[in-house]
Amino acid sequence: MTRWNSGRLDRIGDAEELDLESERGDGTLRDPVTMWVVRAGANLYVRSVKGTAGSWYRGTQSRHRGRIDAGGIRQEVVFREADPGEYADVDAAYRTKYGRYAGIVEHVLTDRARASTLRLEPR
Structure with missing residues (x-):
């Protein structure tokens, strides 16, 4: 597993x-989802x-790769299924x-x- 550097994290x-x-x-990218x-x-x-069943989630399953953009950072990423032990x-x-x-979270x-x-x- 590749780790984030602290600034990007x-x-x-x-x-x-x-x-x-x-x-x-x-290998082409789907439209961004916020x-x-x-x-x-x-x-x-x-x-x-x-x-x-969410469409964006299903999209991550074809190659388990993509790109994110947040906080002024654009980064190529790998999507890994979290272990249930991480859920809490x-x-x-x-x-x-x-x-x-409160009503949405x-x-x-x-x-x-x-x-x-x-x-x-x-990545």
Whole structure:
């Protein structure tokens, strides 16, 4: 696993939103999707409110690669399925960062959303 350098980790983790472009099977990028991003420890994570049925999540599964743009950082990434043991820390990160959106943040804390938790690793 490739690690984030601290400057990029901080800037992306502190960004309110992230734009994610996943690679199609032919290597071209899909249109960007804007979503929330959280940092838990030395890792960055995203989730789909619609779980593994979400269209952007399904797009990440063809090559498990893409590009993100957040906090002034554009980075090629690998999408790794998070281990269920990581979910509690990711839940806590969502509650802390986006808790002010009480009615909305609960949608990324469901079992369906947890199943789509992806760890973003620099490439």
